[in-house]
Amino acid sequence: MSEESQELGITESKSHRPGEWYAEVVQKAGLADYAPMGGFIVTKPRGYALWEGVQDALDGWFKETGVDNVYFPLFIPESYLEREKDVVEGFDPEVAWVTQGGHNELEERLAVRPTSESIIAPFMADWVRSHRDLPLRLNQWCSVVRWEATDTKPFFRTKEFLWQEGHTAHETHQDAWEEVWTRLEQYERLYTDVLAIPVLKGKKPEHDKFPGADTTTTVECLMPDGKSVQGGTSHHLGQSFADAFDITFVDEDETERTAHTASWGVSWRALGALIMTHSDDQGLVLPPTIAPTQVAIVPIWQEDTEEQVLSYASEVAEELEAAGVRVVLDDRDGRNPGFKFNEHELEGVPLRIEIGPNEATDDELTLVHRPDSEKLVVDREGAADTVQEHLDTVYAKLYAAAEETLEANVRTAESAEEIMGTIGRHGGYVKVPWCGDEACEAVIKEKVAAEIVMQPLAEESPETDGEPESPADPDATCPICGDPADQIAYFARTY
Amino acid sequence: MSEESQELGITESKSHRPGEWYAEVVQKAGLADYAPMGGFIVTKPRGYALWEGVQDALDGWFKETGVDNVYFPLFIPESYLEREKDVVEGFDPEVAWVTQGGHNELEERLAVRPTSESIIAPFMADWVRSHRDLPLRLNQWCSVVRWEATDTKPFFRTKEFLWQEGHTAHETHQDAWEEVWTRLEQYERLYTDVLAIPVLKGKKPEHDKFPGADTTTTVECLMPDGKSVQGGTSHHLGQSFADAFDITFVDEDETERTAHTASWGVSWRALGALIMTHSDDQGLVLPPTIAPTQVAIVPIWQEDTEEQVLSYASEVAEELEAAGVRVVLDDRDGRNPGFKFNEHELEGVPLRIEIGPNEATDDELTLVHRPDSEKLVVDREGAADTVQEHLDTVYAKLYAAAEETLEANVRTAESAEEIMGTIGRHGGYVKVPWCGDEACEAVIKEKVAAEIVMQPLAEESPETDGEPESPADPDATCPICGDPADQIAYFARTY
Numbered sequence: 001m002s003e004e005s006q007e008l009g010i011t012e013s014k015s016h017r018p019g020e021w022y023a024e025v026v027q028k029a030g031l032a033d034y035a036p037m038g039g040f041i042v043t044k045p046r047g048y049a050l051w052e053g054v055q056d057a058l059d060g061w062f063k064e065t066g067v068d069n070v071y072f073p074l075f076i077p078e079s080y081l082e083r084e085k086d087v088v089e090g091f092d093p094e095v096a097w098v099t100q101g102g103h104n105e106l107e108e109r110l111a112v113r114p115t116s117e118s119i120i121a122p123f124m125a126d127w128v129r130s131h132r133d134l135p136l137r138l139n140q141w142c143s144v145v146r147w148e149a150t151d152t153k154p155f156f157r158t159k160e161f162l163w164q165e166g167h168t169a170h171e172t173h174q175d176a177w178e179e180v181w182t183r184l185e186q187y188e189r190l191y192t193d194v195l196a197i198p199v200l201k202g203k204k205p206e207h208d209k210f211p212g213a214d215t216t217t218t219v220e221c222l223m224p225d226g227k228s229v230q231g232g233t234s235h236h237l238g239q240s241f242a243d244a245f246d247i248t249f250v251d252e253d254e255t256e257r258t259a260h261t262a263s264w265g266v267s268w269r270a271l272g273a274l275i276m277t278h279s280d281d282q283g284l285v286l287p288p289t290i291a292p293t294q295v296a297i298v299p300i301w302q303e304d305t306e307e308q309v310l311s312y313a314s315e316v317a318e319e320l321e322a323a324g325v326r327v328v329l330d331d332r333d334g335r336n337p338g339f340k341f342n343e344h345e346l347e348g349v350p351l352r353i354e355i356g357p358n359e360a361t362d363d364e365l366t367l368v369h370r371p372d373s374e375k376l377v378v379d380r381e382g383a384a385d386t387v388q389e390h391l392d393t394v395y396a397k398l399y400a401a402a403e404e405t406l407e408a409n410v411r412t413a414e415s416a417e418e419i420m421g422t423i424g425r426h427g428g429y430v431k432v433p434w435c436g437d438e439a440c441e442a443v444i445k446e447k448v449a450a451e452i453v454m455q456p457l458a459e460e461s462p463e464t465d466g467e468p469e470s471p472a473d474p475d476a477t478c479p480i481c482g483d484p485a486d487q488i489a490y491f492a493r494t495y
Numbered sequence: 496m497s498e499e500s501q502e503l504g505i506t507e508s509k510s511h512r513p514g515e516w517y518a519e520v521v522q523k524a525g526l527a528d529y530a531p532m533g534g535f536i537v538t539k540p541r542g543y544a545l546w547e548g549v550q551d552a553l554d555g556w557f558k559e560t561g562v563d564n565v566y567f568p569l570f571i572p573e574s575y576l577e578r579e580k581d582v583v584e585g586f587d588p589e590v591a592w593v594t595q596g597g598h599n600e601l602e603e604r605l606a607v608r609p610t611s612e613s614i615i616a617p618f619m620a621d622w623v624r625s626h627r628d629l630p631l632r633l634n635q636w637c638s639v640v641r642w643e644a645t646d647t648k649p650f651f652r653t654k655e656f657l658w659q660e661g662h663t664a665h666e667t668h669q670d671a672w673e674e675v676w677t678r679l680e681q682y683e684r685l686y687t688d689v690l691a692i693p694v695l696k697g698k699k700p701e702h703d704k705f706p707g708a709d710t711t712t713t714v715e716c717l718m719p720d721g722k723s724v725q726g727g728t729s730h731h732l733g734q735s736f737a738d739a740f741d742i743t744f745v746d747e748d749e750t751e752r753t754a755h756t757a758s759w760g761v762s763w764r765a766l767g768a769l770i771m772t773h774s775d776d777q778g779l780v781l782p783p784t785i786a787p788t789q790v791a792i793v794p795i796w797q798e799d800t801e802e803q804v805l806s807y808a809s810e811v812a813e814e815l816e817a818a819g820v821r822v823v824l825d826d827r828d829g830r831n832p833g834f835k836f837n838e839h840e841l842e843g844v845p846l847r848i849e850i851g852p853n854e855a856t857d858d859e860l861t862l863v864h865r866p867d868s869e870k871l872v873v874d875r876e877g878a879a880d881t882v883q884e885h886l887d888t889v890y891a892k893l894y895a896a897a898e899e900t901l902e903a904n905v906r907t908a909e910s911a912e913e914i915m916g917t918i919g920r921h922g923g924y925v926k927v928p929w930c931g932d933e934a935c936e937a938v939i940k941e942k943v944a945a946e947i948v949m950q951p952l953a954e955e956s957p958e959t960d961g962e963p964e965s966p967a968d969p970d971a972t973c974p975i976c977g978d979p980a981d982q983i984a985y986f987a988r989t990y
Contacts, residue, residue: 028960033567033621035567035614036572036575036614036617037568037570037572037605040568040570041568042565042566042567042568042618043565043566043567044565044566044622045565045633046562048563048564049563049564049566050565052564068540068541068544069543069544069547070537070538070539070540070543071528071537071538071543071546071638071657072537073530073532073535073536073537073655074569074607074638074640074655075532075535075591075655077843080531088897094596094597094598095597096570096593096595096596096605097593097594097595098591098592098593098594098607099592099593099594099595100591100592100594100604101589101591101592101640101642101654102589102590102643110532112569112593112607119530119531122531123528123537126528138540141640143566143569143637145569147596148729148960159596160568160569160570162566202821206863366601381536400846428620446983453561
């Protein structure tokens, strides 16, 4: 980061102008820039490193659980997209069309993939012959393009975005459920164990599921501005895609059967949630799990203490590095410690170690936690263990704060007016019994732009077919229409 | 792989019909399929795993040497591509054009990136202000599209291909040279240490360098059919791009200076070279370094020996796995050992371990090397070390065979006729003194479609500015025109 922009620091306020604040953090912490075409961004080194952190975590878990990575073409012929329309009415994504190749008009338009079902499914049909070929679990890490975004919000709303899309085929309906739960749990683990964000896990209401799906499950994260972010989805597709694309197999009894399929995806929106959840008016805040730099050591010296301080600081840096800590020794000349503190805070380094002549003489270290500026003096002996403990503490602080926000923002309501009033005043979730009628959601949606983002599940079991949880009170009624309510719904505004 | 296709095996001959044989190996070993649009392929799990192997190796080396990964947009506005044309005359790639977004015509056509200089350079200009911001080393792993390929050859010739493109900026001309050499050496290391392919390292002749570059360096691999593959290129771009895109910096003395840039890339053509070099009429052959499965254990049992053989085989499998060997215990029922041998051979597993009642009783293992079917009986004790040694031996065999082919196929010639005759008869390289005139190359090119693919370097040093090596004989003359020759050139046919 150049000195000029560095010196500016964050000028917007997270609580007063969250949108402007978010855009400023993204740019000034060096995560992304706006591309010349509206709706596109350039992902800079520090931003891309975060995406690599998400990839490393998920990709490892995927591979441990039988998933193979593949790469399908960027383009999908229009006739392939059309074929899908027979299955999934209502899914008419706005796509970018390639119409010219070199100096020639193409005979058939090619869509830049908005998602890859329609090109992957025909190949799955070809590759699956026998029950021995199942389960077939494919995943690709790629970018997709949807010509929908109006105003650009890096990582949240862009015409091109990075994601992974998993596509799997199974012998039975229950096997596909196992898959759906496995991925949903891995997504939950990504948020809770890597991004320090608690999630609400559940299903989308029937009218809002992925087109063609039997059931769409989701992990939802609450943002500090009171809106819910869909953090990842895992779809049980039943046999609709398999029927349409002839994904069949010969079973052990020599009978030809239709497969059951699932698909699941997480996009770089996870980075948007990460940045927005933890960061503050000093800049980016990152959990140590995913921070490219976990510890910044800032030596503080005068001319007569330079040698002592710098050699002590390097020893500490080496010790930490040897223990696997991602540490930077910031011994730049011509930058005063205050400047360095600000820069590391802006960039979200979880833990700062200040080392001056006192620390060097007393064999100590001064630690500063990024999230709350808590400052502690600790013994230098056992530095690697101590630092690891403090990194864990920083993680715990971030998670606890996010959890507290989530818990404080799940409210109940007795009427449509109360649902709307609560969301209008506080944002967050309003949890109510629901009759299951989309018309009741429409009432709320129209007035306060909130919708049902999630329904908690009765049980995550391949046996239950993704049933929503019922209200504790068997006589519960829908607060909107007054009819009997046999399910629970969470209303919220969304990204 | 389904049983039907498995049973077919490879039917083409590498020596007689190398093109057909290559296509068959790619498909039957499960590496790739043809996409519905000509020029595109679908990369299947085993093919993509090879690309991940290339990525893991290079990406690690890049990061150790100061490179940051980034992600730039898939699309480049036409006006950006046009801007580049001022710099690099002659580079008019045939691109795929996006002209419609959703239901609307776009005001400006967007090129699907054929390479990203023209979108990356303006951002480099923005990010580089001071000498403190240099060197700036960016890399992205992505796909690019060039509307050029006519007939599709997986990994060698496709309209869309996967690659990495590195773009760097430096303070001095010499710093940029250091960068060029660093990357060229890493590419050489990829081929020699991971893919078991020796390379010729050198520069492209002046008339064939990357448009806009000062110097293009290359690693070239000889394929068994006698053609040379450009395995990776590293370009010293001088100041042409920096001038055109205003990549300038304020130096320590407060003077504004123009940066020096470099770019470098390797594509999945490396996989094409890998597959073509080592594989044979039984199918794919892979070096253990990159093979997704390094060892296949095939237990061979009758009803009365099943328990003994299978428990012995599992113990061996566990021991190898614990030692970090990528091992598969192929204990499938309903497949006889011969079928399994063929399948593992087709898929390129470097080492097979056969375990029958004799091995189990005598505490031994029977090892079979994939490349030459050498069969050895070894003690079971110390299996992990023994297997590792044999994997190393398999690697060494592959490398030695490829090296022998290369060494036997660098020939000299005294006249244009001899150059053409030698290439016509043997393929391979013809090494000759050269006057430096493109017209002399044209004579050869026209007649036998061979060109100068490489010129060995005098020295890989930032001091020498990429000078080609001179002939040992100071009175050497160009065999084509008879003029004095102060450089050496390698002619070959190419992919």
